[in-house]
Amino acid sequence: MSGTFRVAPEIHFGFGISGQTGALVRSLGAQRVLIVTDPGIRAIGMCGQIEQTLTAHDIAFTIYDAVSPNPRDYECLAAAELARETGAEAVVAVGGGSPIDLAKAVAGLATNAGTALDWVAPRTFETSPLPLIAVPTTSGTGSEVTRSAVINDTARQIKVSLRDWTIAPRIAIVDPELTLGLPSLLTAATGMDALTHAIEAYTCRRATPLSDGMALQAMRLIGPNLPIAVADGSNRVAREQMMLGSTIAGMAFSNADVAAVHCIAEALGGRYDTPHGIANSTFLPWIFAHDAPADPQRHADVAVALGVAAEDDEPGYAAEQAARFLVDLGRTIGIPRFRELPGIDEDDFPWIASASVANLSNASNAREMTEADYLSLLETAWNA
Numbered sequence: 487m488s489g490t491f492r493v494a495p496e497i498h499f500g501f502g503i504s505g506q507t508g509a510l511v512r513s514l515g516a517q518r519v520l521i522v523t524d525p526g527i528r529a530i531g532m533c534g535q536i537e538q539t540l541t542a543h544d545i546a547f548t549i550y551d552a553v554s555p556n557p558r559d560y561e562c563l564a565a566a567e568l569a570r571e572t573g574a575e576a577v578v579a580v581g582g583g584s585p586i587d588l589a590k591a592v593a594g595l596a597t598n599a600g601t602a603l604d605w606v607a608p609r610t611f612e613t614s615p616l617p618l619i620a621v622p623t624t625s626g627t628g629s630e631v632t633r634s635a636v637i638n639d640t641a642r643q644i645k646v647s648l649r650d651w652t653i654a655p656r657i658a659i660v661d662p663e664l665t666l667g668l669p670s671l672l673t674a675a676t677g678m679d680a681l682t683h684a685i686e687a688y689t690c691r692r693a694t695p696l697s698d699g700m701a702l703q704a705m706r707l708i709g710p711n712l713p714i715a716v717a718d719g720s721n722r723v724a725r726e727q728m729m730l731g732s733t734i735a736g737m738a739f740s741n742a743d744v745a746a747v748h749c750i751a752e753a754l755g756g757r758y759d760t761p762h763g764i765a766n767s768t769f770l771p772w773i774f775a776h777d778a779p780a781d782p783q784r785h786a787d788v789a790v791a792l793g794v795a796a797e798d799d800e801p802g803y804a805a806e807q808a809a810r811f812l813v814d815l816g817r818t819i820g821i822p823r824f825r826e827l828p829g830i831d832e833d834d835f836p837w838i839a840s841a842s843v844a845n846l847s848n849a850s851n852a853r854e855m856t857e858a859d860y861l862s863l864l865e866t867a868w869n870a
């Protein structure tokens with residue numbers, strides 16, 4: 487048995503910890519930074535809090551705030567150009583997975599030629615990227631501790647992945663306070679993304695002994711706390727547990743992989759701009775049920791971690807309980823059904839199936855997934 491486990495070198499966690507952002511940026515020796523965020527985060531003033539801590543430590547900053555919900559290749563280029571023009575010595579990402587993913591690409595493109603599409607995995611940056619400090623504002627992607635950046639290739643309408651430990655955040659500042667005002671549907675969608683990371687990290691073929699414990703712990707944290715955080719966004723305990731779960735799930739999947747759920751979600755995000763967490767939630771129960779026969783015990787372990795089966799339950803039965811729980815959870819927290827999502831056309835199902843098979847993570851799925859399998863699951867979800 488062997489394995490390698492890597493995460494962001496520094497993770498600071500706790501209510502109010504984002505107030506130390508300026509001091510932590512200073513600790514890297516940076517005096518001028520580029521802040522990468524999105525218009526929504528800026529509008530609610532969250533970015534202003536971070537700006538204040540930078541100013542208090544005499545750190546000059548420029549802001550790029552035009553990140554889309556599914557970040558685009560041309561946005562990476564524009565922000566990297568801004569980083570170069572302003573002499574940024576580090577990048578500070580403030581927001582959900584989209585600004586953090588985009589900031590990773592920017593950190594790399596600021597010191598390397600080309601576009602984000604030139605540095606898609608398995609290629610890695612040749613010159614050391616700028617250091618990145620990530621301040622997540624959702625409990626979802628775990629991007630603050632991972633090496634991955636998912637970027638929309640706008641010409642081909644597909645999502646591509648950069649996977650490079652040199653663009654993983656040097657410092658992750660994980661402050662549950664920043665999630666207290668998150669609207670319920672965003673809490674639900676991002677929370678289901680985090681749960682999908684944990685489940686796929688544990689059940690996929692690239693699961694490792696070093697990531698398994700983290701994946702299970704993330705499920706234990708997210709399963710009971712997600713409905714509470716959605717129903718009462720001001721519940722500090724639920725917000726704290728969700729953020730811990732999301733960061734821990736990020737550590738797990740970044741060292742194992744994601745799998746078929748993400749393959750479909752990324753195909754939908756590239757073509758229809760479907761929010762990532764919503765797309766994951768829509769397919770998680772069906773793919774979980776499809777995969778269970780390939781590894782009943784691992785799927786039963788998920789059921790136990792979610793609290794819906796006992797250790798001594800028959801594995802097939804336990805896995806069924808987990809699949810049912812995932813369907814009910816999505817409904818309880820208000821995730822729309824697949825056929826309710828805007829723009830989806832049944833005639834596109836063959837294209838979605840083909841893009842899903844082409845995804846780098848398809849080979850990691852617990853059970854082999856062919857285009858025919860994806861087509862069948864698309865139909866199942868459509869008719870659910």
Ligand SMILES: [Fe+2]
Nearest residue numbers: 627679683762
């Ligand atoms: Fe994800």
